[in-house]
Amino acid sequence: xxxxxxAILLRRLRRDRLGMLGAVLLLLLLLLSVLGPVLPLGDxxxxxxxxxxxxxxxAFPMGNDELGRSxxxxxxxxxxVTFALSSAAVAITALIGTALGIAAGYLxxxxxxxxxxxxxxxxxxxxxxxxxxxAAVVGPGQISAxxxxxxxxxxxxxxxxxxxxxxxxxREFALAAxxxxxxxxxxxxxxxxxxxxxxxxxxxxxALSIGMLIESGLSFLGLGVQPPDASLGSLLRLGSVYLNVxxxxxxxxxxxxxxxxxxxxxxxxxxRDGLEPLRGRALT
Amino acid sequence: xxxxxxxxxxxxxxxxxxxxxxxxxxxxxxxLPGGYAxxxxxxxxxxxxxxxIGARYGLDQPVTVQFGKWLGALLQGDFxxxxxxxxxxxxxxxRRAPVTAELATLTLALALPIGGLLGVRSAVxxxxxxxxxxxxxxxxxxxxxxxxxxGSVLIFVFSHWSLGLRxxxxxxxxxxLASNLRSMALPVASLSVFGIALILRTTRDAxxxxxxxxxxxxxxxxxxxPRHIVRHHVLRNAAIPVVxxxxxxFGYLLGGAVIAEIxxxxxxxxxxxxxxxxxxxxxxxxxxxxxxxxAFVSLNMLADVAYALIDPRIGATRTRT
Numbered sequence: 001x002x003x004x005x006x007a008i009l010l011r012r013l014r015r016d017r018l019g020m021l022g023a024v025l026l027l028l029l030l031l032l033s034v035l036g037p038v039l040p041l042g043d044x045x046x047x048x049x050x051x052x053x054x055x056x057x058x059a060f061p062m063g064n065d066e067l068g069r070s071x072x073x074x075x076x077x078x079x080x081v082t083f084a085l086s087s088a089a090v091a092i093t094a095l096i097g098t099a100l101g102i103a104a105g106y107l108x109x110x111x112x113x114x115x116x117x118x119x120x121x122x123x124x125x126x127x128x129x130x131x132x133x134x135a136a137v138v139g140p141g142q143i144s145a146x147x148x149x150x151x152x153x154x155x156x157x158x159x160x161x162x163x164x165x166x167x168x169x170x171r172e173f174a175l176a177a178x179x180x181x182x183x184x185x186x187x188x189x190x191x192x193x194x195x196x197x198x199x200x201x202x203x204x205x206x207a208l209s210i211g212m213l214i215e216s217g218l219s220f221l222g223l224g225v226q227p228p229d230a231s232l233g234s235l236l237r238l239g240s241v242y243l244n245v246x247x248x249x250x251x252x253x254x255x256x257x258x259x260x261x262x263x264x265x266x267x268x269x270x271x272r273d274g275l276e277p278l279r280g281r282a283l284t
Numbered sequence: 285x286x287x288x289x290x291x292x293x294x295x296x297x298x299x300x301x302x303x304x305x306x307x308x309x310x311x312x313x314x315x316l317p318g319g320y321a322x323x324x325x326x327x328x329x330x331x332x333x334x335x336x337i338g339a340r341y342g343l344d345q346p347v348t349v350q351f352g353k354w355l356g357a358l359l360q361g362d363f364x365x366x367x368x369x370x371x372x373x374x375x376x377x378x379r380r381a382p383v384t385a386e387l388a389t390l391t392l393a394l395a396l397p398i399g400g401l402l403g404v405r406s407a408v409x410x411x412x413x414x415x416x417x418x419x420x421x422x423x424x425x426x427x428x429x430x431x432x433x434x435g436s437v438l439i440f441v442f443s444h445w446s447l448g449l450r451x452x453x454x455x456x457x458x459x460x461l462a463s464n465l466r467s468m469a470l471p472v473a474s475l476s477v478f479g480i481a482l483i484l485r486t487t488r489d490a491x492x493x494x495x496x497x498x499x500x501x502x503x504x505x506x507x508x509x510p511r512h513i514v515r516h517h518v519l520r521n522a523a524i525p526v527v528x529x530x531x532x533x534f535g536y537l538l539g540g541a542v543i544a545e546i547x548x549x550x551x552x553x554x555x556x557x558x559x560x561x562x563x564x565x566x567x568x569x570x571x572x573x574x575x576x577x578x579a580f581v582s583l584n585m586l587a588d589v590a591y592a593l594i595d596p597r598i599g600a601t602r603t604r605t
Contacts, residue, residue: 117300129554129576132572136561137316221558250440258429262424280411283495
């Protein structure tokens, strides 16, 4: 993205209240999870620190879990794990998806057809069912969660990048580079890649929000993060067992999870509106 | 003719996709711990049964031949045998499919009108100079609340206070309609919020995009009312992305809304596949993934038919998109 383009985008983002809300919320959650270990939140591993299934008190602001551990540091840890796992998976999606999308859009022909078919196949698997299959093959855990999230977010990402790359490849500067004798590799890396960055960023925020939904869904089913590690989804899984005795154990990670995903969605919406504002005509 | 020219290649692609799905599942089965006879028969199978499976699927033959035989068996409806019930897996699925189909249909019946209406209103409001923040917020919030978070909240609320709906306890449709709908209300509610948000966001974008076009300016200049413009100039032009998303979403629901079915003990295919994984009944997991992908691909085919009906230009000329 060019420098003036970036300045315009930033100005539009600053004016977008919902987008700013998302950005601030996301930043707070990320800071909390990164600084969690050094903040005085209490020990997440100390068993019997407080009463079992104890309600929120001054000493334990989010109550205690079924082993009497303080819940606040566990939730903070869960935020970090949820973000880290989903981001790792989406980073893989970004790397593979950008390469495949540009290749499909620019090279066309057999390459395009082949990539489109593979994307179709992956797209046809419902993510959680695919997660069940992967869990059956490699066993539940972080690796299978990352595999499932990447394969679930890849097809849509490739399709979007492909269509943007196709339109960029038809523009004058790309054609000029071809005429000047640039190799296909050079055209793809130097002329197409920088011009799909905007679309890629927007699509990545959506992939991240879907990835967080899938990660928490897998962990909720017991197929994601395994104890003693915890993500927001696996905390909710444990908490839902005690829903009638100590509802906060399920409700707190649930609300935090929804807020975390919403912050990503709001930021994504704002970036997209900033890059491509749709000014519809008023009907009156 | 136009329809045929448009649909035949797409049907071919759908077949290729199904072939790819089958191949991927086949590879996954090879990688499963315990080998293929265990997958089909379970660990307690007799040596004779193992020999029979070995002969039927040619387990001593090259992998390509094995894949061909396996695919041939699938095409005849042979998805293997459940090691728990000792019955063909396909029968077990057909028995549970109506429940999931009902859950999916009710969810869509709720999500499509609400999401569509909110989406159109939000887009028209945004175009009319208001920022349309309400629609954006509802869309972002709804797309961010996982069904198990909403489901847990609903379970908590409805089991703490008696509000007329029971939590858990499923009544089949054929037994008592009113009681069935009451047992479906909470799972449908927790599933449809994401659907509403998804359809709202898609509709809002599609309508806003149509509102930037010249023929809308012309209609406004002619003095047509907003209601008339939306009905005659906007909806049909904005329909295609909404149809795409609806088909994808319905396909996802038909594949078994695993989490909602587990949370609310709805005995559908999603619940069945999940409990089969816990019981290491891999033939069920395998068949479940294949059938879900099949439902998904079929619905996308139907969406293709809908595109051609909505837009008369489709199929009239061939263009690379």
